[in-house]
Structures are given as C-alpha cells and as structure tokens.
Amino acid sequence: MATRFFGYEKTVVQFRDLTDDGVNFYVNKFKPPDKAGAYGIQDDFGCLFISRIVGDYYNIVGLPLVKC
Numbered sequence: 001m002a003t004r005f006f007g008y009e010k011t012v013v014q015f016r017d018l019t020d021d022g023v024n025f026y027v028n029k030f031k032p033p034d035k036a037g038a039y040g041i042q043d044d045f046g047c048l049f050i051s052r053i054v055g056d057y058y059n060i061v062g063l064p065l066v067k068c
Helices: 020-030 057-061
Strands: 012-015 050-054
C-alpha cells in the first residue's frame, strides 16, 4: 500500500490599493477567470498587486513546496 501524506498550508496575501485602470488592464491582458482567486501571482503584472505575503509563495501558485 502506498504511503499517503495529508496536511495543509496557510498563506496570507495582502493586496495594495488597486485602481480601476490597473484592474481593467490585468483582466484584459491576463484573463484571470481561469485562475483560482482570479489572479496569478506568477504573472508579470499580478505580483504588482501584492504588498505582502506571510507564508509560502509556492502555496499561492498552487503547491506548498516548503512542506514537501
């Protein structure tokens, strides 16, 4: 029988104050509806929305590598 690992990782993301123009640019260029949370931190522009991260960056992307 295969070994299974279970757990979770919590990461807090704090956003900057956003302008309508900035959000509209991001929506039109990066098509966020296909992303969980409607933004991609790994996108060229998505990371500019963020002022602070508490936790694992890779958890935001989708796989908490710190726990692997």
